[in-house]
Amino acid sequence: MEPPVSYPQTDSYQGKKIYGKRSGCAGKGCFGIIGAVVLLVVIGIIGYYFAVPAIMPNHISGSFLDAAIVPTKDGKQNLWLLTDGSFNFIMEKSSPGSHSVGRECYFCKTYTYILDTKNQDVLKKTKTPYEDIITQINMLYLNGRVWEFTMDYGENEPRIEAFDSETGEKVMDTKQFIAKYPQLSSGLSKSYFDKKDNTIRLETKDGKQGLIYDIENEKIYPEYKDYREAMLKDSAQSTFAVLSPENSSSQARKNLYLVSGPKAKLIDHQSSLDSYVKDNDNLKYYGLEARSLGEKVYLEGIIYHQDKDCAIIIYLDQLGKKANRLMTCIDLKTGKEKWTLGKDELFKKMRIDEEDDTFSSLFFTKDHMEVKRSGELVILQLKGYGIMAIDYSTGKKLWDLDI
Numbered sequence: 001m002e003p004p005v006s007y008p009q010t011d012s013y014q015g016k017k018i019y020g021k022r023s024g025c026a027g028k029g030c031f032g033i034i035g036a037v038v039l040l041v042v043i044g045i046i047g048y049y050f051a052v053p054a055i056m057p058n059h060i061s062g063s064f065l066d067a068a069i070v071p072t073k074d075g076k077q078n079l080w081l082l083t084d085g086s087f088n089f090i091m092e093k094s095s096p097g098s099h100s101v102g103r104e105c106y107f108c109k110t111y112t113y114i115l116d117t118k119n120q121d122v123l124k125k126t127k128t129p130y131e132d133i134i135t136q137i138n139m140l141y142l143n144g145r146v147w148e149f150t151m152d153y154g155e156n157e158p159r160i161e162a163f164d165s166e167t168g169e170k171v172m173d174t175k176q177f178i179a180k181y182p183q184l185s186s187g188l189s190k191s192y193f194d195k196k197d198n199t200i201r202l203e204t205k206d207g208k209q210g211l212i213y214d215i216e217n218e219k220i221y222p223e224y225k226d227y228r229e230a231m232l233k234d235s236a237q238s239t240f241a242v243l244s245p246e247n248s249s250s251q252a253r254k255n256l257y258l259v260s261g262p263k264a265k266l267i268d269h270q271s272s273l274d275s276y277v278k279d280n281d282n283l284k285y286y287g288l289e290a291r292s293l294g295e296k297v298y299l300e301g302i303i304y305h306q307d308k309d310c311a312i313i314i315y316l317d318q319l320g321k322k323a324n325r326l327m328t329c330i331d332l333k334t335g336k337e338k339w340t341l342g343k344d345e346l347f348k349k350m351r352i353d354e355e356d357d358t359f360s361s362l363f364f365t366k367d368h369m370e371v372k373r374s375g376e377l378v379i380l381q382l383k384g385y386g387i388m389a390i391d392y393s394t395g396k397k398l399w400d401l402d403i
Helices: 028-055 174-179 224-231 263-268 270-276 280-285 362-368
Strands: 063-071 077-084 087-095 098-106 109-116 122-129 137-142 145-150 159-164 170-172 188-194 199-204 211-214 219-221 237-245 253-262 289-292 298-306 310-316 325-331 337-341 369-374 377-382 386-391 397-401
Touching (some): 077 377, 159 174, 237 263, 237 270, 237 298, 280 289, 298 369, 310 369, 362 369
Antiparallel strands (some): 087 098, 109 122, 199 211, 237 253, 310 325, 369 377, 377 386, 386 397
């Protein structure tokens, strides 16, 4: 029986892509060639993971995981980048009566970079070791801190960590977080960050499930319904941008509306606003009102970011297996378009060409894009491809990074 063969991973967003093939030769000469090749590969891997970081300490390496725009005391914005610097590969194992294929990780670690957004200089770089494959980490700036949330996997226990936004120094680790809340005293067994409402779902080692940690208010709720009830007590007036399908038309054709009312009501009906945003009777019943922000059609449009100032929408220029994506920023105070980026400014990988590349499928790529904004900086993230910086006022592309 032939010995088990290790095939490096070739389609992961994390780690570098290393390719391997089974050789068909035999004999001592063949083993010598294979040994030499293996030795060269090992030397190359060691060189990349140890020598290169030592020679170029400010070089951005690894596969992109997440980013956060962090305002500074002098009114500027720094960009925090999180990358996976691990060596990930696929291991195939065979033995009498069994066969398994799984992902493995050597030199498991992440890098956190603090980047000057004006000239892309690395101001600080931090390496964090891990025990196993890094499946999901999210980064969030809130209340003067930068948070990192690591989902548990294999030997990696869940992590909740906070860093000083000015210095980059860690101000709270997972043990310190657990110590703040008696209900977590047994330790964490699972965690999941929900970016829709900036909460963390927690499970503990003594069997508690469904705990909700509200990051902004630093409070833990026993269940999601308790958290929701607390949010529904907020009577402050707020607004929410909604894309709604045209009447008697394709669901792909969408118009933009701005819905106003008590924040609690907007939260309560957020998931269904697009379906009755034109139903004035329903809106009045819930204490809400809506106004159209123009007749422009956003084909298959999705609002990827919104705040009190703007809504940023990514949509198609036409329907079909081949199409280009556009990104438009709408001023919610005036209802007017601030700027639009077309195919020549956006990542080429955002284009739809289902006949040429399955990655560009509309429904596959939509979940790989993310938009963030703080002050005068807008960030467009395309998982596995890169990150782009855009000036909020003008829509001018400032720079992009292939990571």
